[in-house]
Amino acid sequence: MFVLDQLWIIPALPLLGAALNGLAGKNWPQKRINAIGVGSTGLSFLAALEMVREFASLPAAQVPWVKSFFVWIVAGSFRADFALHVDQLTVVMVLVVTGVGWLIHIYSTGYMAHEGGYYRFFSYLNLFMFFMLILVLAANYALLFVGWEGVGLCSYLLIGFYFLKKSASDAGKKAFIVNRIGDFGFMLAMFLMFRHFGSLDFTRVFQIAGSYEPETAQLGFLTAIGLLMLAGATGKSAQIPLYVWLPDAMEGPTPVSALIHAATMVTAGVYVVARSSLIYTLAPAALLAVAIVGCATALFAATIGLVQNDIKRVLAYSTVSQLGYMFLACGVGAFWAGIFHLMTHAFFKALLFLGAGSVIHAMGGEQDIRKMGGLRKKIPATYWTMLAGTLAIAGAPLFSGFFSKDAILWKTASSVYLAPPYNRYLWAIGLGTAILTALYMFRMFFLTFFGEPRYDEQEVHVHESPRAMLAPLAVLAFLSVVGGLVGVPESLGGNDAIEHFLSPVFHSAEEKMPPVTAAHADKFSHDLEYWLMGAAVFGAAMGVFIAYRRFLAGKQARLAHTALGRGVGALLENKYYVDEFYDALVVQPLKWISTRVLWQAVDARGIDGAVNGAARAARAAGERARMLQSGNARSYAAWVVVGAAVFTTVLIWLVQ
Amino acid sequence: MVPASYYLLLSAVLFGLGVVAFVFKRNVITMFMAIELMLNAVNLAFVTFSRQLGTLDGQVFVLFVIVVAAAEAAVGLAIVMLIARNRQSLNVERVDLLKL
Numbered sequence: 001m002f003v004l005d006q007l008w009i010i011p012a013l014p015l016l017g018a019a020l021n022g023l024a025g026k027n028w029p030q031k032r033i034n035a036i037g038v039g040s041t042g043l044s045f046l047a048a049l050e051m052v053r054e055f056a057s058l059p060a061a062q063v064p065w066v067k068s069f070f071v072w073i074v075a076g077s078f079r080a081d082f083a084l085h086v087d088q089l090t091v092v093m094v095l096v097v098t099g100v101g102w103l104i105h106i107y108s109t110g111y112m113a114h115e116g117g118y119y120r121f122f123s124y125l126n127l128f129m130f131f132m133l134i135l136v137l138a139a140n141y142a143l144l145f146v147g148w149e150g151v152g153l154c155s156y157l158l159i160g161f162y163f164l165k166k167s168a169s170d171a172g173k174k175a176f177i178v179n180r181i182g183d184f185g186f187m188l189a190m191f192l193m194f195r196h197f198g199s200l201d202f203t204r205v206f207q208i209a210g211s212y213e214p215e216t217a218q219l220g221f222l223t224a225i226g227l228l229m230l231a232g233a234t235g236k237s238a239q240i241p242l243y244v245w246l247p248d249a250m251e252g253p254t255p256v257s258a259l260i261h262a263a264t265m266v267t268a269g270v271y272v273v274a275r276s277s278l279i280y281t282l283a284p285a286a287l288l289a290v291a292i293v294g295c296a297t298a299l300f301a302a303t304i305g306l307v308q309n310d311i312k313r314v315l316a317y318s319t320v321s322q323l324g325y326m327f328l329a330c331g332v333g334a335f336w337a338g339i340f341h342l343m344t345h346a347f348f349k350a351l352l353f354l355g356a357g358s359v360i361h362a363m364g365g366e367q368d369i370r371k372m373g374g375l376r377k378k379i380p381a382t383y384w385t386m387l388a389g390t391l392a393i394a395g396a397p398l399f400s401g402f403f404s405k406d407a408i409l410w411k412t413a414s415s416v417y418l419a420p421p422y423n424r425y426l427w428a429i430g431l432g433t434a435i436l437t438a439l440y441m442f443r444m445f446f447l448t449f450f451g452e453p454r455y456d457e458q459e460v461h462v463h464e465s466p467r468a469m470l471a472p473l474a475v476l477a478f479l480s481v482v483g484g485l486v487g488v489p490e491s492l493g494g495n496d497a498i499e500h501f502l503s504p505v506f507h508s509a510e511e512k513m514p515p516v517t518a519a520h521a522d523k524f525s526h527d528l529e530y531w532l533m534g535a536a537v538f539g540a541a542m543g544v545f546i547a548y549r550r551f552l553a554g555k556q557a558r559l560a561h562t563a564l565g566r567g568v569g570a571l572l573e574n575k576y577y578v579d580e581f582y583d584a585l586v587v588q589p590l591k592w593i594s595t596r597v598l599w600q601a602v603d604a605r606g607i608d609g610a611v612n613g614a615a616r617a618a619r620a621a622g623e624r625a626r627m628l629q630s631g632n633a634r635s636y637a638a639w640v641v642v643g644a645a646v647f648t649t650v651l652i653w654l655v656q
Numbered sequence: 657m658v659p660a661s662y663y664l665l666l667s668a669v670l671f672g673l674g675v676v677a678f679v680f681k682r683n684v685i686t687m688f689m690a691i692e693l694m695l696n697a698v699n700l701a702f703v704t705f706s707r708q709l710g711t712l713d714g715q716v717f718v719l720f721v722i723v724v725a726a727a728e729a730a731v732g733l734a735i736v737m738l739i740a741r742n743r744q745s746l747n748v749e750r751v752d753l754l755k756l
Contacts, residue, residue: 633748637687638679 003051004058007067007084010051010094011137013044014129021126025119030109037122038105041129045098052091063087063504066139066203073142078194085139085202089505092339092498093136093271096346100263101129103472107354108255110468111361121161121253128154132264136271141190141200144272148186148236151265152179158260159252171248178245182235186272189228196221206278206508214282214512226279226286229272230293237269237323239297244579246320250312254357257312262319262353263346270326270342274335277509281333284417291331291417295429298324300576302436306443307572310367311356314444318393319349321433325408328430332418333513334411336502340487341404343498347483348392348401351476355386358465358473359448366455369447376449378462381470383449385477390445392480394438395540400484405434406533407487413532414524416514427532431539438543446552491526491533663704671697684736684746688729695725 003009017040025033058065064087073080105125112121128151135147152175160172190200197205215222233239238246249261260266273280273290280287298321305317322345329338360367362379376383392399395406412418413427464470486501488494503510574580628639674694678687699718706714736746743750 631752633751634679634682641675641679 001054003047004054004065004086005067007051007086007137008069010044010047010098011130011133013040013047014126014133016040018123018126018130021119022123025123028119030113030118033119033122034109037126038102038109040126041098041102041105044129044133045102048094048098051086052095055086055091060504064090064203066201068139077198078200080140080142080200082143083139083201084137086137087505088502089271089274089339090136092343092502094133096343097129097132097136097264100346100350100476101132101259103475104255104259104263104350104354107258107357107469107472108253110466111255111357112253113466115253117161121158124154124157124161125256125259128158128260128265132268135268139202141193141202141205144275145186145190148232148268148272149183151260151268152176152183152236155179155249155260155265158256159249161252161256165251168251171245171251175245175249178242179235182232182242185228185231185235186233189225189232192221192225192228196225202275209278209282210508212282214284216284219285220283222279223283223285226276226283227289229276229279230286230290233269233272233327234293235269236272237266237327238320239269239293239324239327240300243297243301243320244582247313247316247575250310250316254312254353254360257316258350258353258357261316262349266319266323267326267342267346270323270330270338273327273330274339274506277330277335277506278512280330281509281512287331287333287417289331290327291412291426294324294327294329294331295426296324297321298328298433299429299436300324302433302440304572304575305440306436307569308440309370311359311369311372311444311448312353312367314369314440315349315352315356318352318437318441319345321437322349322393325405325430325433328412328426329408332412332415332423332426333510334408334415335506335509336499337404337407337411339502340498341408344392344400344404344480344483347476348389348399348480351385351389351473351480352393354469354473354476355382355389358382358469359386361465361469362462363455364460366460369444371455372448372453373451373455374449374453375462379464381464382473385470385473386445386449388477388480390441392484394441394544395434395536397537398481398484400480400482402537403484403487403489406536407489409434409536410489410529410532413528414520416516416520431536434536435539435543438540439547442544442547443551446547450552489529491529660704660708664701667697667700667704670694670700682747682749684739684748684751687748688732688736691732692725692729695721 017036020036021028021033025036055063055065064085066083066085068081068083070082071079072082105122108121108125112118115121131147131150131154133147135144135151138144138147156172156176159175160169162168163172193205194200197208199205199208209222212222235242246261246266250257252261280290301317301320301324305314305321308314308317322341326338326341326345329335329341358379359372359375359382362375362382363372366372388399392401395402409427409430412430413423415423418426485494487496487498490496571577630636671694674690674692674697677690677693681687681690699721702714702718702721704714706712706718739751740746
């Protein structure tokens, strides 16, 4: 029970690494920085494995395992401990974070080898690991929020890693500010929670919430908490309407995109929704909002992904879209499916990003897929691992993405929350997104690896990446292929292992769901599941086929031919003008108010006026008063007499 | 017995003379003497009240005032000496280096 008793070790190791590299690493050789950066995360991963081993032998009565280390905040009746919490959901998250995080650290030693600020990079990366582990291990919302903000900070630091580049520092600021909008909602949710439950501890909140009935008749504070928390989650997890920062975040180094903006941090929103599953099942309206936001985002981002030409931006929109799937899963009450997809997505999306990094590395920094082509023969190891990741995300049968995506689509279709025909609508959008996913992923894949080279072979010397980069790719490729086997559905001869594993976490939430009637169970039988599964596979195959026809057979990098197609293409290429829309709706009015009202009126006239006015009045009074000091001793004498006379008069007047 | 009001009146007259001399005379020694006059006018008032109220408080105050006046005379006369030496004059109008 060593690690379970000393849970703080798991986050503390990366923190130590961050402190060592960050404070003292400036003049260290890369080998030492590597040893500390990779070693601390590796040890943290080992500690996490040991934690899982100990957790497995824990009696069910002791789950969730909560361990408080010190009292952190006491104010009135509010009390928050530095307490860590382990249950099945935490186990999945901690393993994903430390495992994938460690692989990405190893990869970074190869990818960042020729970059400046090497120690800074590893320090930030380790600091990110610390905050992310705090986020997933926290036993109350307050501590979770520390991790939540901390990962946001590290995200900002790492997006702006090349801070001399204006677009990079702008992107960092954008990510930070957009997240702040969501965090506002998250904080309000916490305040409401404290007001109604008197505590922010998970165990306490869920214990009290367990006695409530679902808010179906009218909307109450639980719905408010759910919606506000969703606002926070949309910021962190890049959902509509706050997704705009994630594509810009691709300005950061590629391992950062893989770790923070694909595998771990952006899934924090999904984690929070799943962690608060009980609150969401008690507030069906908020749950529906989660489903709609997720579904809309999935489709929306996938369509934008179709026309992006930057290899990392394709993956960024794909991440937004896949996160939409996870929200959709949570929104239809299948929290375990959301977490399952979170896990498989962490594998294949980290793989795809790292693979993209390997391609960029091979191309000497080129990110435009229109200027690639024919790389299959030149970088075979990257090609094969990327193929595994692309097949996984496209949902090719037996790959990890197939099982998790299929679980989400099936749960959407058969959800007890969605009355027909809405379940069909959401399922159809999910299926459409699956087709688009296969299409844009294979578009990217074909344009990168197949066809004729579209770069100058004299100038670009394509070379395979070093072993430090290929080894993590291989491990992640393996996980992308087999990772889905933990969730093979019953209908395919599996036993839904991950659903059963996570069921203790979502048990209390599921009790609050509407009961499954016999007619419902009858309607959504295995037969229907096979049909829907077949449709999804067929859709994915169709997506691949379209991509093949368009981008390989015809060697066309563009989607559009007709006038309508060109219009749609322009709309997509400009990302539906959402950035422009936000600029006109929020940024410009804010600038106007700041300049005209706050600066020129309030600050320049009001505040400066008051300050300068006070100074001017004091100076004018001084001008007058200084005349008293004439330098003439006899005038002083006169003043003394006058003063004494006035004083005496006042005294006499007071005495009477 | 002479009524107390007579003494007080004398004290007020002496004090008033002191004030007038202090404000209007230019000679620094005269001003100095005017200050002494005012102090002694106050002493007279103190003693009068002491006598009338039958307590010793006023007389104690007078002793203090005399001590302070002696100290003041020591410092003041030293200043007067320096002024005379530097300006070859006792006219306060000529001590005006701090003038605006």
